[in-house]
Amino acid sequence: MSITILKAGLQTTLQGAPFSAHRHLGMPAAGAADCLSLALANFLVGRPSGAIAFEITLSGALFRFKGPCSIALVGAAEYLRINDQQQPRHQTLTVKAGDMVDIGPNRLGCRTYLAISAALQADSLLDGQSTYLPAGLGGFHGRALRDGDSVPFVPDSPVTALQRTTPESLRPHFSNDYMLRITPGPEAAERNESALDALCLAPYAVGMRANRMGLALEGEPLSASDSSNMPSAPVFPGTIQLPPSGNPYLLGPDAQTTGGYPRIAQVIRADRHLIGQLRAGSRIQFVQITTDRATEIYREKLSLLTSWLGQITMW
Known part of the structure; x- marks a missing residue:
């Protein structure tokens, strides 16, 4: 059939x-x-x-x-x-x-x-x-x-x-406006802490370069003085990179496994499914939280979902 x-x-x-x-x-x-x-x-x-x-x-x-x-x-x-x-x-x-x-x-x-x-x-x-x-x-x-x-x-x-x-x-709610919670990326503290703070000040819009590999974000360019190519390092869906242009780039499920731009933030696991609903023109407000709070949120969300779905994994 x-x-x-x-x-x-x-x-x-x-x-x-x-x-x-x-x-x-x-x-x-x-x-x-x-x-x-x-x-x-x-x-x-x-x-x-x-x-x-x-x-x-x-x-x-x-x-x-x-x-x-x-x-x-x-x-x-x-x-x-x-x-x-x-x-x-x-x-x-x-x-x-x-x-x-x-x-x-x-x-x-x-x-x-x-x-x-x-x-x-x-x-x-x-x-x-x-x-x-x-x-x-x-x-x-x-x-x-x-x-x-x-x-x-x-x-x-x-x-x-x-x-x-x-x-x-x-039932998931769909909108043109999304809040994504983030934790600092590996390069945030050592080289781009001010860029991470600026990322959360005002909303960003998804540009026309948007697909399963990633989404180019448009808004106030971030300080990119330390965004020259660095040795390739692991990246994952939800990683936010800072290219030399200063325009953040949010990686999606089909993104490569390594990248050479500073990883200033990571969308928390509990919110990562929302990346799949972003389209050109969607607005994103990033909110920084601690890694401990990110773990708590993930456990709380799984507890809510498993009451209906049984055992699941969110990726």
């Missing part, structure tokens, strides 16, 4: 859990840019939180199902329609062979996740199946889906009878 992509939109890929324990080989994390929305969608259809699903970016997408299964939609899409009939998001729904699933574009936020109860078939490498676009690895032949593609899946046996609805208190 399979799902035919009638309209792929701007960028629709197969994404799930990130690649882990392979950064020493130069393999980035990749995986779903918004791990919370993915986990919520997968839970509604009875799949593990990191199971492969469709990640739909900005524009809408249209699918035809060639077999029965349950589906759920979580994320920034304005609407979900099955056979032209409006359907709720954040709820388990059933589709039959021949059904058309129409996902609307995003007015606020950037990405939407369509999960299905059956196991989507994706290319595997390094113990993962997510798409890493820069190298053409994983997912559907290592690339974004195109109109006419057919993605196979293993039929449910039997089709899941789950009926779940995400509690209102756990």
